[in-house]
Amino acid sequence: MKRSLPLLWRRINERYNLVGSICQTCNTPYFPSRKICPKCRRKGKLISQKMPNEGKIFTFTQVHAAPAGFEHETPYFMAIIQLKNDVKVLAQLVDSPVEKVKIGANAKMVFRKIYEDNHEGAIAYGYKFKIV
Numbered sequence: 001m002k003r004s005l006p007l008l009w010r011r012i013n014e015r016y017n018l019v020g021s022i023c024q025t026c027n028t029p030y031f032p033s034r035k036i037c038p039k040c041r042r043k044g045k046l047i048s049q050k051m052p053n054e055g056k057i058f059t060f061t062q063v064h065a066a067p068a069g070f071e072h073e074t075p076y077f078m079a080i081i082q083l084k085n086d087v088k089v090l091a092q093l094v095d096s097p098v099e100k101v102k103i104g105a106n107a108k109m110v111f112r113k114i115y116e117d118n119h120e121g122a123i124a125y126g127y128k129f130k131i132v
């Protein structure tokens with residue numbers, strides 16, 4: 001399936017700036033953004049909202065066997081970050097000493113260069129997180 005350019009640009013904005021959406025009816029934030037709130041269905045009213053840049057490590061894993069294009073970065077950590085609004089985001093951890101990578105550690109979003117295309121396209125690694 002070929003994606004339209006406007007959609008691609010919108011996704012890039014989401015990926016670079018952690019822009020998701022929030023349901024104004026029930027106040028639930030979503031990232032990636034949604035068009036329909038699963039709680040409110042037709043009553044939900046969703047608008048764009050920037051997600052907080054900070055959160056805590058909810059869980060993490062160390063990656064030793066990387067996908068093609070990321071071999072030179074192994075081993076590295078992938079973590080699920082629970083943002084301050086409770087939204088969970090999967091991201092790579094960078095610039096974080098191994099001994100500080102723990103569940104509950106504070107993490108902050110950093111903007112990183114995209115190194116490679118993968119099956120999701122060039123936008124898959126726009127943001128990463130580091131332990132603060």
Ligand SMILES: [Zn+2]
Pocket residue numbers: 023024025026027028037038039040041044045
């Ligand atoms: Zn809702």
